[in-house]
Every structure is written in C-alpha cells, then in structure tokens.
Amino acid sequence: MFKKSFSLLIALVMLFSMFTSVVISADNTTEEKFEYLKDRGIFSGYSDGLPHLEDKMTREQAAKIIALIFDLDLSDIPNKPTFTDVGKDLWSYEYIEAVAAADIINGIGRKEFAPKDSVSIEEFAKMLAVGYEYVTNKQIDMDDTTNSKHLSAWAQPYVTAALDWDLIEKQNNYQKLAKRDFLVESAYSTFAKVKKYTGSGSKLKVKSIQADNLREVVLKFNMDVDKDSAENKKNYDISGSVDVDRAELQKNRNTVILIVSDMDNQEEYEIEIDGVMSERGYILEDDEHDFEPFDGDLPEIEKIEFTGPKSFVVTFNEPIKEADKDNFTVKTGSKKLSKKEVNINGNNEREVEVILYTELDDGEEYEITISGVEDYAGYTNISYKDSYDYEDEYDEPIAKIIDATAMVVEVEFNKPVKGLTPDHFYHTYSSWEADDIYRSSEFTSENEIDKDDKVTTVYVVFDEAHALPSGKVEFTIKDKENDIEIVDNWGNVFDEETYIVKIESDREEPTVTDVEIVSGTEIKIAFSERIKSFKEGSFVILDENDDEIDVDIDLIPSGDYESVTLELDESLEGKTIILEISDLVDDTLYENEMDKYAIELDIDDLTFAGINRVEFHDDGDDDYYLYVVYNEEVNETALDSDHYRLKNGGSITKLNGDFDFYENDKIVKIELSEDETDEIHLGATKLLVSDIEDVNDNTFDAFQIEVLIHELGDYPPFVHNDGIEAISRNEVAIQFDQELIEIDTDDFLIRGTYINDKGNLKTGEMIIDGLDVEYNEDGTIITFTLENEIAYTGNLDVKVTFDIEDIHDPGTYNVFGVSPQEFSSKSAIDGISPEVEMKMIGDDEVEHIFAISEGGDSDQIDHIVIVFTEKIDAGSVYKNQFTVDHYEVKDAYTVRDYTKINSHNSRGGVVEDSRYVVLRVKEKNKYDLDETPEITIDANEIEDTEGNLFEGIKSSDNIEVISAEDA
Structure with a gap:
C-alpha cells in the first residue's frame, strides 16, 4: 500500500524551533549569538535563563568553550590528572585535559591550572589563535605586533593573529578581564570560521549502514553525535511500515543502533535520517539511504552469566524471537535441574533469562546445553554445551544515574534487583518522593514496576508539585522503605546512596516533527517531546477554503505521549486539507506551550474503492460474458483467473476463460464457457474476488469479497434525488x-x-x-x-x-x-452562491450598493445598504466581515424594509432573512463625500438561506449617496 509521509524536521523548522539562531551571521545580536552557542553546548546559561553578558569568565569555562569550538577529542582523557588543582571529579576535567593535550591552554606553573581564575581578553585571544592554528595548519608569526598601549609583550603575536584572522574585534585594552559579551562575539566568529574552513569534510555523514539481523540497524557516522538527537527515534523513518522502537547511542559516540519492528530478509528498505546532530552542531537533514538486511547466520551464544542462585542470563549475538524451557538443559553430574521460566528481555532481545526451581550450589560445576533457540530469520542455534562454575555473590547492588530532568530520573543498577517502590526514591527532602516508577520511557500501566519485579533500569517519575528544581539537586535511593529492601537475586541489600544530579530548566516549546498520513481516516503526528495531554479542540481540519470540515476526530496517544494518531469518522481521500494544531503544552514543570502549527496535506489514494457491480451478458451468438465493474482503475492483478471463483450455494467453480480489460481499466471482461454459464443463476450466484489491486497497489481490506451477479442492464445509470x-x-x-x-x-x-x-x-x-x-x-x-x-x-x-x-x-x-x-x-x-445585485448607472454596470445620509449629499453617511441577488441568512452577517474606507462599521444586519432605516431608529426594518444587508457606520475622520468610500466584504463568511457562501468583493467607488428621506 502506498504510504505518504511528511517529514517536517527540515532545517528551517530545526533552527527556528529547536535553536534560537537561524544561521551563523554577523548580523545577529550578541544575545542571539549566545543562544546559538548555548544550544550547541558551547556556552551555559544561568538558572534565570539570562545570558548575563556583563559577567567575567573563568579559565575552566574558557577550556570548555575552546574544546567544543575546535571539536577536540574528549574520549581519550587520561585517568591520572595532569594538574594538581584539577581533579577527576571537577565538571571541567575532560575539557581541561583536552585543551592541555592539544597544547592550546597550558597551566600557570607548578603543575597548576587555576581553573577558577578569570580570563583576560589577550589570554582568550591567544587560546583562539592557537586553537585556530591547531585545526587549520595556519602559522602564527611570532614576530608580528599590534600597536596598543594595553597589550602584554607575550601576547603580541597571538592577538595580532587573532585580529588578522578575524577571530576577534579590535579592543582598546587587551589586558582587562574579558566579559562574556566579548567571549561570545569572538567565540561565535571563530566557530563560524572553523565551520567554513572544515567545509564538507566535517559535515555530519553516515559512513555505513549495516543490518546483520532483522531487528537491528547499525548506523555509523563520520563523527561523534549528540546523544539527545541521536536517540530520538522520530529522527529515523524506514520504508515498508517498519517502525523504529528505540535508538541507542553506543559508547564510541559515533554509532547508533536502531531497534526496529520485524524486517524481511534480503528486502530493500530506505531509511531517512532527519534531525540527528553532531557534537559540534552539524545537523543531518533529509538524508536518505538504501539498505538490505541480510541474516544468513545462525544465532550464537556470546556469554552466560549467573544472576542469582536460581537464574542465569544467556547473551546471544543477535536478537532472539523464540525461546522456551525445552531449549535449555542444566545438569550437575547425572542430576537435571527443572526450569521454571524462560524470558526474552523486552529491553534487550539478545538476552534470555532462565529461571530454575531449585537453587544452585556454591562452588558446584554445572553443564548448560542450549539448542533450538530461534532468531527473527527463523534460524536456530547450533547445539551448545559448556560447563560453568557457580559461585554465590556477596557484593551489594550498585546504581548510577543515566539521565535526569525536572520530572524524570533514569537509574541503572549493575544487576537485576527487586523490592523497588516509588517511596524508595526522593530528592531534596525525604517527603518529596517519586510519583511512580517504570521499566521503560513509555509511562504506561504495562510498564509500571511492582515490588516483585526484577529490573536493572528504572525511570523514576515525579509529579509537578515535587519536580526537581534547576541546578544541582540531591537525589536519594533508599535501602529500605516500609520494611521493603532493594535486593538482588542473592539477597544482597542495596546501600542507601545520595547522588548529585544537574537539572537544566526546559524552556523550549514542543514542536511538530513529523506528520504521516496512514490512511484516509488516520493521521499520525509526532512531537519533539512528551506532550502533557491531547485535547480534541487542539486539532482542527480545514478544507482548501479554510472552512472547517465536519469530521469527528478520536485521539489515540502513543505510550510515551510523543505522538498521537487522529482517527477520523469519514475518509478524506482525494482531498487537500489543512491541519491546524494549537493549545498543546509539554509534560515538563514549565508546561511550555507550542506555537500554533498548520500544514497543508494532500490525502492520496490509500484504499481500494472496491467493486461497483458484476453483470452477465449474452450477446445472442451463444457467447457469454461477465463484466466486473470496479469503482476505480485496477492493475494487471485483475486479469489473473486465479483471483476469481463462481459461488453457487455450496459449489465453487474456477473460471478458465479469457480475461481482458473492456473499454477502460475499470472493467474486466471474462469469457464464460457453456458449463460456467450453466452454473450462473442470476440474483443468486456470487462472484468471489480476491487479491485485486488498484493502480496504486491498494488491495481489499478483506481476504475476498462476494458480489451478486445480475443481468446486464438490471442496474441502469441513476440520478439520486439530490443529484x-x-x-x-x-x-x-x-x-x-x-x-x-x-x-x-x-x-x-x-x-x-x-x-x-x-x-x-x-x-x-x-x-x-x-x-x-x-x-x-x-x-x-x-x-x-x-x-x-x-x-x-x-x-x-x-x-x-x-x-x-x-x-x-x-x-x-x-x-x-x-x-x-x-x-x-x-x-x-x-447551489448558487449569492452575489451583490448589479445595476446600470449610465453606461456602467455597478454593484447595487448605496449610502444613506441624514442630510443628503452634503452630510456624513449613516448607513450603507448592500442589495444581494437572493436572501441572506441573517445569522451569518457580522460587522467584522465588512471594511468601509474612512468609516467604522458599528453594526451589520439584514432587514425586510431598508426604507425604514434612519439615524434615530437604526433597526427600523425587522431583522430577518433578506436580500438587504445594512451597515450602520460612523465617520472616523472628516471625509469628502464627493469620493464615496470603497467597501470590502470578506469571502466565504456570508451565507444565503441554502448555505451557499458569498465569494466576497471589493466594491467600486461608484456608490450613490442618498438622503434618509429619499431612502
């Protein structure tokens, strides 16, 4: 089935909605440049959301800026600190080590870096110049000087190079401490030049795509990528209705593994990547690649690990589809152990957990045999047998924080634990406990964690009243709550621990990232982040004339509330519509509201319109035919005899005659034999039809359909009462x-x-x-x-x-x-649209519109009368539909008798459906009545009594002004 998808995360949307700056431009303000660099992680904002450009900057802050501007390697950081005053626990440790390794920023002597010291203008100019030399292979002329009274001798060549290369602007005093505005301007200029210099060689690209199994697609990029964008599954779209369940960035930072729904072996697919960003800020947009998954290998066991006295986990080299108790045998000596459960890990299908009924003995050797475990290609593993020594474990579980936002903290334990409840987690105050805990980022009831569940990953969710504040926050995991302990499978108890997490306030409004037309009655919309709730009034569907389409919409949110499906009660196939979305807020502490969004969509042919009728014809020469009339054009599948059968009671007969298109591609002519003709009893025999496709490859919803056969002419063309x-x-x-x-x-x-x-x-x-x-x-x-x-x-x-x-x-x-x-x-x-009646003035045909003045031609206009060709619905007339030059429209209404209108009794005529529409107006400024005002009437607002819309006009200026008496 043809499926049209609109990928909306294009550059314009990305840069306007996700980032503040549009492009690198010298015309941007300092604040805009700061936001641009902040969005790329190069600068950090303050908790109040302001840039504070008047502040100074420290050497460790400068190290971070330099490391990120010049894209230094942050992965190869030494375990032993280079400087005595920069410990591994310092937030800036990796940046300082990176700039030191590149010899861009050195220490101050005595193996000290002085991370908290402020930076001067000339010091930062040197950092920029040396960094630029490092990445471009340009040379700093150490003999160059700049004429300035306030420039240290050591800084002369560096400042001169920074000026010559347009990295900084000329300053009056290079020795004073640098404020953030100078640092922003110079860092912005340098970043722009680095991007321009590196050019396409440093643009983010996909180096390779590999799919060695039918559930994983491995993407390798040419540089490190940003974690948030790389793990946003909405940034990937795969053809053939293959869904991306999740995206996982690997430790090397340049490889992403997509976990997808089932793919077909050796089937060609297309993947579109849109919105993935490199660490430096390059964005990959609308990048399309073809790939072909090929799984020709049997699944293999990579390792077996005991996870408790009654359990072990088998890790395979690829995701596993089928595994049960019969696939595993555990023996010690001649004794065979019974299996209680075998479970494939839903978060990692490479792992299969085996749970036993009896406990393993400490120090005992066990023989484990595995066979018949099936991967997604249908292959089973070669029978595996090996012996393992089991030892009880006495180390307590350890937890670490993977990610933290104001509402959600992701926690990972080093082994499976149970006993977890929301009350085991709190932040800041012991009473600020979690609202709920989940095993995945889809916060559904199915993923809620019960105290008896064994998990390694926990998503701890807080309600709005107890959200984590911005800045550094203490987050605690208790060892015991309500007499329930967190324990591993051996019974080792987790020790209570408090972690420091850094929370950045989310002030970004949600955006629409993708709109996909699934069918004529189904539209799927994806958002940049979790939405708090979906309301019916937030989604409006308009036609091409901006009129709302009368269609009922059911909202089906996804489990993570990052997308929603609109299910319509009638099909919009073949129509061009406008989808408007408004009044949605994200599920964050600040409930950021998204901007109003609108997109025009062409709803293509996504379904098969089916069969109109089947007619039997005898041409009089002993030649008999069936004519199958489809509701739309069909392809060659309609000429395959295997797709048709005659059904007469319980008898089913295959048709063997010739099949041809008749006159057009909507009608199939089937030649019948005499025996087949004898089988047909008009009005009782049915034609069974299956596997027919229209020209867009859509097929029937059902496996087959049944249509009664009638005599040719039994159903002549017909006009319905409203036709x-x-x-x-x-x-x-x-x-x-x-x-x-x-x-x-x-x-x-x-x-x-x-x-x-x-x-x-x-x-x-x-x-x-x-x-x-x-x-x-x-x-x-x-x-x-x-x-x-x-x-x-x-x-x-x-x-x-x-x-x-x-x-x-x-x-x-x-x-x-x-x-x-x-x-x-x-x-x-x-169905005739109302019009303004035309009349002749001299030789000119003009709109029948006239103005009424209390004092005749010499006084101001009080009323304007517009004469329509037919009765106007009184309820469709409002004053804001009319614009009169130099006049304010005070009221608008229809009247039965406009001659009773005057300034003292403005609604003298009874208001009802009428051809006459009266505007009561008031002069804004003194106006020469020799130049009568132009009148504009909005389109598609006013209706006649049959509901036909007036198309709107801008009247000529040839409007007659008459006195109230003459009216």
Whole structure:
C-alpha cells in the first residue's frame, strides 16, 4: 500500500524551533549569538535563563568553550590528572585535559591550572589563535605586533593573529578581564570560521549502514553525535511500515543502533535520517539511504552469566524471537535441574533469562546445553554445551544515574534487583518522593514496576508539585522503605546512596516533527517531546477554503505521549486539507506551550474503492460474458483467473476463460464457457474476488469479497434525488452513478424561471447552450450551460426531465449501451452562491450598493445598504466581515424594509432573512463625500438561506449617496 509521509524536521523548522539562531551571521545580536552557542553546548546559561553578558569568565569555562569550538577529542582523557588543582571529579576535567593535550591552554606553573581564575581578553585571544592554528595548519608569526598601549609583550603575536584572522574585534585594552559579551562575539566568529574552513569534510555523514539481523540497524557516522538527537527515534523513518522502537547511542559516540519492528530478509528498505546532530552542531537533514538486511547466520551464544542462585542470563549475538524451557538443559553430574521460566528481555532481545526451581550450589560445576533457540530469520542455534562454575555473590547492588530532568530520573543498577517502590526514591527532602516508577520511557500501566519485579533500569517519575528544581539537586535511593529492601537475586541489600544530579530548566516549546498520513481516516503526528495531554479542540481540519470540515476526530496517544494518531469518522481521500494544531503544552514543570502549527496535506489514494457491480451478458451468438465493474482503475492483478471463483450455494467453480480489460481499466471482461454459464443463476450466484489491486497497489481490506451477479442492464445509470444542482446562474449539474460514454442534450429538458434577453422574467423551457462532462469516483457529472440566467424569485425554480425519445437507439448511455433510468421534473438543489445585485448607472454596470445620509449629499453617511441577488441568512452577517474606507462599521444586519432605516431608529426594518444587508457606520475622520468610500466584504463568511457562501468583493467607488428621506 502506498504510504505518504511528511517529514517536517527540515532545517528551517530545526533552527527556528529547536535553536534560537537561524544561521551563523554577523548580523545577529550578541544575545542571539549566545543562544546559538548555548544550544550547541558551547556556552551555559544561568538558572534565570539570562545570558548575563556583563559577567567575567573563568579559565575552566574558557577550556570548555575552546574544546567544543575546535571539536577536540574528549574520549581519550587520561585517568591520572595532569594538574594538581584539577581533579577527576571537577565538571571541567575532560575539557581541561583536552585543551592541555592539544597544547592550546597550558597551566600557570607548578603543575597548576587555576581553573577558577578569570580570563583576560589577550589570554582568550591567544587560546583562539592557537586553537585556530591547531585545526587549520595556519602559522602564527611570532614576530608580528599590534600597536596598543594595553597589550602584554607575550601576547603580541597571538592577538595580532587573532585580529588578522578575524577571530576577534579590535579592543582598546587587551589586558582587562574579558566579559562574556566579548567571549561570545569572538567565540561565535571563530566557530563560524572553523565551520567554513572544515567545509564538507566535517559535515555530519553516515559512513555505513549495516543490518546483520532483522531487528537491528547499525548506523555509523563520520563523527561523534549528540546523544539527545541521536536517540530520538522520530529522527529515523524506514520504508515498508517498519517502525523504529528505540535508538541507542553506543559508547564510541559515533554509532547508533536502531531497534526496529520485524524486517524481511534480503528486502530493500530506505531509511531517512532527519534531525540527528553532531557534537559540534552539524545537523543531518533529509538524508536518505538504501539498505538490505541480510541474516544468513545462525544465532550464537556470546556469554552466560549467573544472576542469582536460581537464574542465569544467556547473551546471544543477535536478537532472539523464540525461546522456551525445552531449549535449555542444566545438569550437575547425572542430576537435571527443572526450569521454571524462560524470558526474552523486552529491553534487550539478545538476552534470555532462565529461571530454575531449585537453587544452585556454591562452588558446584554445572553443564548448560542450549539448542533450538530461534532468531527473527527463523534460524536456530547450533547445539551448545559448556560447563560453568557457580559461585554465590556477596557484593551489594550498585546504581548510577543515566539521565535526569525536572520530572524524570533514569537509574541503572549493575544487576537485576527487586523490592523497588516509588517511596524508595526522593530528592531534596525525604517527603518529596517519586510519583511512580517504570521499566521503560513509555509511562504506561504495562510498564509500571511492582515490588516483585526484577529490573536493572528504572525511570523514576515525579509529579509537578515535587519536580526537581534547576541546578544541582540531591537525589536519594533508599535501602529500605516500609520494611521493603532493594535486593538482588542473592539477597544482597542495596546501600542507601545520595547522588548529585544537574537539572537544566526546559524552556523550549514542543514542536511538530513529523506528520504521516496512514490512511484516509488516520493521521499520525509526532512531537519533539512528551506532550502533557491531547485535547480534541487542539486539532482542527480545514478544507482548501479554510472552512472547517465536519469530521469527528478520536485521539489515540502513543505510550510515551510523543505522538498521537487522529482517527477520523469519514475518509478524506482525494482531498487537500489543512491541519491546524494549537493549545498543546509539554509534560515538563514549565508546561511550555507550542506555537500554533498548520500544514497543508494532500490525502492520496490509500484504499481500494472496491467493486461497483458484476453483470452477465449474452450477446445472442451463444457467447457469454461477465463484466466486473470496479469503482476505480485496477492493475494487471485483475486479469489473473486465479483471483476469481463462481459461488453457487455450496459449489465453487474456477473460471478458465479469457480475461481482458473492456473499454477502460475499470472493467474486466471474462469469457464464460457453456458449463460456467450453466452454473450462473442470476440474483443468486456470487462472484468471489480476491487479491485485486488498484493502480496504486491498494488491495481489499478483506481476504475476498462476494458480489451478486445480475443481468446486464438490471442496474441502469441513476440520478439520486439530490443529484441535480444549479451551481451558477447559467449552469445546472447532474450526477449519474455510472460512467456515461455518450450524452445527447435532446434527452434532457430543463424548465424553470429565467431572465430573457429583454430582462423580463419568464417561466418555461430553458435552452441548453453547451455541456461539460467530468468523471469522478461516483460516476459522471454532466454540467449544462444555459442560454439565459436562472432568475431569483424567493425560491429556486429549476426542474430537469430525462426522457429518451427512441429507446431502441438511445443518445445517452453507459459503456454497455444501457441508458439511464428515466425521470421527470426532478427539482434542482440551490447551489448558487449569492452575489451583490448589479445595476446600470449610465453606461456602467455597478454593484447595487448605496449610502444613506441624514442630510443628503452634503452630510456624513449613516448607513450603507448592500442589495444581494437572493436572501441572506441573517445569522451569518457580522460587522467584522465588512471594511468601509474612512468609516467604522458599528453594526451589520439584514432587514425586510431598508426604507425604514434612519439615524434615530437604526433597526427600523425587522431583522430577518433578506436580500438587504445594512451597515450602520460612523465617520472616523472628516471625509469628502464627493469620493464615496470603497467597501470590502470578506469571502466565504456570508451565507444565503441554502448555505451557499458569498465569494466576497471589493466594491467600486461608484456608490450613490442618498438622503434618509429619499431612502
């Protein structure tokens, strides 16, 4: 099935919604440059959200800036500190070691770095110049000087190089301490030049894509990537309805493993990567690659690890699909141990846990045999047998913090533990306990952790009232709560521990990252972060005219609330729609509200429209045929005899004749044998049809469908009661339910009230002057053009008769020569849009709009009357739909009698549905009535009494002004 996906995380959206700066530009303000660098982690903001550009900066802060600007290697950091005053526990340790290893920033002597000392302008200029020399291979001329009274001798060549290379701006005093505004400006300039110099060689690219099994796709990038963007599964889209369940950045920082839904072996797929960012800030946008998963290997055991006295975990080299107790044998001597459970780890399908009924003995050797374990390609492992010495473990469990936000802390234990409850976790105060705990980032009831569950990863969730504040926060895991201890499988108890976590306030509003049309009734929307709740009123669907489409929407959120599926009660296939989203907030402490979002979507053909009818035909020469009429064009699958059967009671017969398209690709002609013909009992025999595809490769929802066979002509083309509509003053459209290949205007009679050539009302036959034919999914629309205009008489008076004069030689018929069913005097629906009535002033035809003045031509205008061609719905008229130059519209309404309008009794005429719309106006400024005002009326707001919309106008300035008495 064809599936159209709109990937919205393009550069423009990324840089406007995720980052503050649009592009690197000297025209940006210092604040914008700061935000740009902050969003890339180069600068850090303060807890109040302000940049504080007037502040000084320390040497350790400068080390971080330099390391990130020049993309220094942060992975090869020594275990032993280089400087005595920079310990491994210092937040800046990796940055200081990186700049020291690159010889960009040195210590101050005595093996000290002085991380808390402030940085001067000339010191930072040297850092920039040396760093730029390091990455570009340019040379600093140590003899160069700059004419300045406030520049140290040692700094002369460095400052000169920084000025020559446009890394810094000229300063009056280079010896004073640098404020953050100078550091921002110079770091921004240098970062821009580094990006420009490195060019495409340093752009983020995918080096390789590998899929050695059917559940994992391994992406290797040419540089380290940002963790948040790399692990955002919405940044990856794989063809063939393959879903990305999660993305895991590996320790080397340049490899991402995608855990995906089942893929087919040796099937070609396309992956689109959009929004992954490198550590330096390069963004990969709309990057598409083809890959072909190939699993030709049997699963192999990589290791076996005892996780308790009754359990062990087997790690395979690929994800496992099927494993049960019969696949594992555990023996000691001649004794065989019984298995209680075998479970595949839902978070890591490479791991299979085996739980035994009896405990293993300390120091005993056990023989483990494994066979028949199946991977996703259907291969099973070669029988494995090995012996292992089991030892009881006495080390207590250890936990570490993986990630922390204001609402969620991710904790990882070094081995499975149980006994976990929300009350075991708190921050800041012991009473600020967690609200709930989960085994995955999808916070659903299925993933809630019970005290008896054994887990290694825990997502600790706090409610809004007890969210973690910004800055450094104490987070504690208790060893015991309500007499429940956290223990591993051996019974070792976790020791209570307090961790320091750093929380950065989330001030970013959520954004839409992807809109995917799943079907005509299903639209999936992905967001940049978790949404607090989805409300029906937040999603509005409009047509191309910005009018809301009357469709009921059910909202189906994903488990992580980072996406939602809109399920519609009717299909919008074939339509262009506008989807508007508003009033959504993220699920953070600050409940950041997303900007109003709108996107235009083309809903393509995503479903098979099915079969219209099946007709049996005897041509009189002992030749018999079935005609299968589909509701849309079908492909060659419709000519395969294996897809058709006759069903007569309990008897099913295969068709063996020739299959051909007849006239077009919607009709299949099937030649019948005499025996097959004898099987057909009209109105009782059914044709079974299966596996047919339309031209867009859509197929039936059901395995097969059954259609009754009828005599050719039993279902002639037909016009429903609402199938005739006057769509303009000289056009009448008729919708037939089948395609007509021939149309004779003599078969049609249109009668009604019209305006003749002399401008008089006449009732009788209306002359057809031309016709237009359009084929649609419902059949055929015939639009007749009339010689004279349909008149407005309070109600539409148009009736159509279809009468074939010579039934044996019809002039209007379908592809089988069958004429439509006759009908007489069917009334046409009023589909004519209201218009402003036209009138003649001299030789000019102008809108029938006039202004009423209390004092005639010399005084100000009090009212404006607009005359429409038909009655206007009084409830559709509002003052804000009208704009009158130099006047304020105080009121707008319809009246039965505008002659009773005056300034003292502005609504003298009874307000009701009427052709007359009155505007009560007030002059804004003194205005010369010799120049009458132009009037603008909004489009698609005002309706006539039949619900047809007025298309709007901007009137001419030829508006007559009359006195109240004359009105």
